[in-house]
Amino acid sequence: MSAESSPTRDVSTKEAEEALFDASAANDVDGVREALAQGASIEARGGGGRTPLVTATKANAVAAASALIEAGADVNAKDDMQDSAFLYAGAEGLDEILALTLAHGADVQSLNRFGGTALIPASEHGYGETVRTLIRAGVPVNHVNDPGWTALQEAVVYGDGSSRYVDVVGQLLDAGADPSIHDDRGRTALQNAQQRGQREVAALLAAP
Known part of the structure; x- marks a missing residue:
């Protein structure tokens, strides 16, 4: 056959x-x-x-x-x-x-189990190209997730201040991220960066 x-x-x-x-x-x-x-x-x-x-x-x-x-x-x-x-x-x-x-x-408005956008964990991990893509796609930059963090805050609090996080913070600020938003402990991203000794990140956040 x-x-x-x-x-x-x-x-x-x-x-x-x-x-x-x-x-x-x-x-x-x-x-x-x-x-x-x-x-x-x-x-x-x-x-x-x-x-x-x-x-x-x-x-x-x-x-x-x-x-x-x-x-x-x-x-x-x-x-x-x-x-x-x-x-x-x-x-x-x-x-x-x-x-x-x-x-x-x-x-692009959808939320994960933490009540956050895709941009927040991408920023936390320092994925610069991913952050660029998500910003370009229109993911909200100032969304606050359930634990009380924005993408900018997570880039600082969970980042290490290295060049990739400097890049991410710069991208977020250029896209309109608000550095005055406080976390659930009442701290701004600048205060968190200063506390962690992230000098380059703090300089970006302190710039007028």
């Missing part, structure tokens, strides 16, 4: 969706497309409430994420930890996937 005439086995939706999650995590584009063709829901939910796209994003599986997004995956769908592909890519500096989500309807 030739390969062309070999009978194909019917695949259940459950099997197709299991294959889709496996392919998404493994960055297997052909596997993603095959599973979708076999009837897997592109918005299926797996462990932790993750969609295939969130699964691919958390594995930094760029090719698989791209295939899913091009096939119509919701870039704003959140898992049980309130991570969407957009929010997670922004928080972790996954710039290729972040760009894909922004090109396909990412909600």
Whole structure:
């Protein structure tokens, strides 16, 4: 019997969706497309409430994420930890996937489990290019998250004053970040920078 005439086995939706999650995590584009063709829901939910796209994003599986997004995956769908592909890519500096989500309807106002925007953890981690992308996309720079921090405050409090944090603080200030906003202890970003000995950051914050 030739390969062309070999009978194909019917695949259940459950099997197709299991294959889709496996392919998404493994960055297997052909596997993603095959599973979708076999009837897997592109918005299926797996462990932790993750969609295939969130699964691919958390594995930094760029090719698989791209295939899913091009096939119509919701870039704003959140898992049980309130991570969407957009929010997670922004928080972790996954710039290729972040760009894909922004090109396909990412909600720049969306909030993570801490009540913060994607810009806040990006600033906390000192991801300069990610911060630049998020600012350009219109993510609010003065949003205050549930613990009481802005992106500017987190760049200072969780940063180390190194050049990458100087870059991030400069970007935030240029984008209109308000250095007078106090944290939940009543301190400004400048006061926090001075307390931590972050001289270059403090100089930026003190500039008129």
